[in-house]
Amino acid sequence: MTRCYSEYAIMSRRVTARPGHTKWEVQNHIPAGTILKALITGGENGPWLKFMRGEITKEDFLQEFRRLCSEISNTSVPVDNFFSLLTSEQVAKQFPVMTEAIIQIRAKGLQTAVLSNNFYLSNGKSFLPLDRKQFDVVVESCVEGVCKPDHRIYKLCLERLGLQPSESIFLDDLGQNIKAAASLGMRTIKVNDPEAAVKELETLLGFTLRTVIPNTRPVRKTMEIPKDSLEKYLRDFLGTQTTGPLELLQFDHGQSNPTYYIKLAGHQLVLRKKPPGTLLPSAHAVEREYRIMKALASAGVPVPKVLDLCEDSRVIGTPFYLMEYCPGLIYKDPSLPGLEPSQRRAIYAAMNRVLCKIHSVDFKAAGLEDYGKHGDYIPRQVQTWIKQYRASETSTIPAMERLIEWLPLHLPRQEKITVVHGDFRLDNLLFHPEKTEVLAVFDWELSTLGDPLSDVAYSCMAHYLPPSFPILRGLRDCDLTQLGIPTAEEYFRMYCLHMGIPPTENWNFYMAFSFFRVAAILQGVYRRSLTGQASSATAEQSGKMTEFMSDLAWEFAVKEGFRIFKEMPATKPLTRSYHTWAGPRSLPSTPGARSYISLPEPSSAHASKGALVISPEGLSPPVRELYERLKQFMDRYVYPAEPELRRHQASAERWTPSPLVEDLKEKAKAKGLWNLFLPLETDPERKYGAGLTNVEYAHLCELMGMSLYAPEIFNCSAPDTGNMELLVRYGTEEQKARWLTPLLEGKARSCFAMTEPQVASSDATNIESSIREEDGFYVINGHKWWISAGQQLHSQLMQKRFRLCAPSQRQENRRFCVGQDDRTGDSSRNLSPTPRSLHPTLGEAEGHFLSGFSLLRGILDPRCQLCVFMGKTDPHAPRHRQQSVLLVPMDAPGIKVIRPLTVYGLDDAPGGHGEVLFEQVRVPKESMVLGPGRGFEIAQGRLGPGRIHHCMRLIGHSERALALMKARVKSRVAFGKPLVEQGTLLADIAQSRVEIEQARLLVLKAAHLMDVVGNKAAALDIAMIKMVAPSMAYRVIDRAIQAFGAAGLSGDYPLAQFFAWARALRFADGPDEVHRAAVAKMELKNRI
């Protein structure tokens, strides 16, 4: 029979508990009975019951209640103070006897429910100071709008439990509530004293609800062991014929090796065994535990006394060992509630000392010389846990992937060898009940010979975990000073002092490794929980915890990365070998650029893993080879194609993709020069791209930045790059198949739609476009502009304007709305003029750049199939949780491209920047990326590495501009001598060189930090380079234009386009001011 045990209603008990408010009334000099009278005044329509039914807010309740109390008592009553008492932690605390009873009831497979008269707090949450996980059903009066003793709320609770009244037992401390339950046919217990109530419940249920042995519970079903066979074995072992039942309980810790309490014939023992089922290699070795505990006991380390090892699996199914049961205290909560600060400090000191004792054991003398390998413990451990993790991996966890790369590169250079416990933490220690003395250290499963610092770091993990963390309660956000608990650093220093060693500098490595190892262990537990082998009920949660732990591990890796970076010797010759790179060696002659300074021979390579590579010569051989291949391709195909591409851009066909670009794309793909942009960190398995680090790509990207056409040829142009990275990082497999694949193949293009004309979009939280849920779809409405994309839609407009006005669905969806009704065929106001009318003086002449700068491709491009759309799903959510991102097909009905925008009169064909309306655009729910409210987070992630690609390319623009400038000033004569001999020009050249070098170093540093410490930690450097690079390029290009004379402004050279682009990037990637503000904010925060 399934029964319901309804925990007594917390609210009724607390509010009507006479002693509570009577005492309060005395303390506050309020006439006795005032509170009770005020509570019942008004009956059903009184403030108290209205509050309980969730009909009035806390503030309204307090106001009304204050008035009533004052009327009743003729004095001012501090009801706020009373309310604080009512909701205080002390009053709200659940009785331990009840908690214990609930555990026992649930362990028997019965259901539990809480039926509470409660209310909403000011934060909108209902007040229920219980762990909701204890109950199968939670029914709250303020949520349901009905209070006990109204029958409806009891019936609701029973309905949710799926029970008849007679199948339930109801506990409450209020007579009227009990009466109502009884009248419905429920069995009832009136709670006057919790202890007595539990006894009564035990009688009704027919089993015990108390655990006599602390931290034990009835044996879990999946962990049962054959009792008869065990009993026979024990009787033989103990040599006892005494009759009496074998008592068997299971300790609720022992995630890995199940541990049991045994009582037989007056003997109290502990049995520890391997878990059942197929196990990972070398795990759960109880034989080793037995051996080390035996050896350590002789060496004076406090461990439980081991009695017997049984390796015969026939007895209980697996090998096991027996030890003496030691009574004492186990502190499960590291904040040590209920103790004095001095006691807490003493407990942590005792813990520290016992660890030192373990590490000081002469393992050779203790007979443990062969207990583990000697040396290279951490490298071996790193490999072991990588292997274990891989063996139990169920999905890709980005932080684990990063750590798997990072840890082997940052191993400690020196290590000491001692016995290590491997799982040393507070709740594996048994303390004396009266003294701060460690009586026993448990759980030696992971012990071996190894680096003792790994134990120290491991025992500090709780400091970084939240108090509610399921497997190991933590101390994060606790006021350690007030508690008297040493910080992790103090604890570590205490250890070093006891051991007489200097503090190690790579402490963060050990912390990262500790969290990584636990993440790998949890993954194993999780995997086993999927196959039903894990021994703890919390095993299933471990899947989620793996991710959490790996993120924490990565935080320490980041810290360590910074430490290493700061300590990099300034004297190391990590120099770029050619500071005065002139530009492409074999660049075909461009009008006005007659000579090029040849490159000096590169110096020998200086490659160092994880180091800041500041010149292409420092790249690793395969990347260097890729760089050379790219350079050759630029020389052989890209620069020679520029005149034709310029001609195309100035022609009437400019809004259609250039066949030459398409041809070059195929060539680049064939040469493996494709999708070079995807950073290794996003694509660790190189599934989608070349797997370059950000620093490596920086060198290649700069090279691509030498020509305006190059990025698209290598499928490395924005905004596709950012969108592809977004899909790799956050897309589902279906989203990837639909959108990522064609983008990676270069068959489709995409755009990113965030900016809106009506709001200041430099602040992304301002955006107003709405995303609404309707009939299983999302419906979008919004007005966007500056949505960068490609040309061909525009060309469709130009070539088939009238067809666009026809009512065909697709044409209608993607038509340009030009103010006038397109359907009438009146194109007089159409904003898509012929090239001639746009640039009347230039006509279709060859060699003109003016039609655009082509670095962005997207919305106007007929190949633009995808719009990554940012809108608001919930304008009432916290500021950064209002936005969501949708993947919108460009042919969805309701998308109207109003007009292409121009930058300094350049229309950026074939890319273009569109102003677009989204009217009632419907997309399926699967179009959402990550989930509602994650838009801001995605936008930040999207702008990760992509954020500095523009900067990398700007260095390329600047180098090219400077190269052109130098060639020009050497070949042109004014006032009787070459321009180069004019002092001002020399100064300009020098200034440009210096500025380029400065900016490049900062770009490379930002990229390097993104590689070694992650995008988040590199935020300052990313913001700095975004501040620096566009302005630097703007000045360098401006000087080049000045040196060129009027020709510099023409379309004959790339300078005008470079210049326009550098200027545009002072907005397009976020305005300068925003980056400046970010830098200043971080500067003030971090460096004072």
Ligand SMILES: Cc1cc2nc3c(=O)[nH]c(=O)nc-3n(C[C@H](O)[C@H](O)[C@H](O)COP(=O)(O)OP(=O)(O)OC[C@H]3O[C@@H](n4cnc5c(N)ncnc54)[C@H](O)[C@@H]3O)c2cc1C
């Ligand atoms: C060529 C080009 C391509 C673009 N491509 C895209 C695209 O593909 N998709 C897309 O969604 N958007 C795109 N944009 C738009 C670009 O992202 C926005 O222009 C930019 O975010 C600024 O927004 P805004 O124009 O609304 O300026 P506003 O937000 O109105 O800001 C105007 C000015 O206010 C000042 N200001 C703003 N914030 C601060 C601050 N914190 N402190 C001090 N002063 C401040 C600055 O001077 C700033 O320039 C593109 C823009 C250009 C020029």
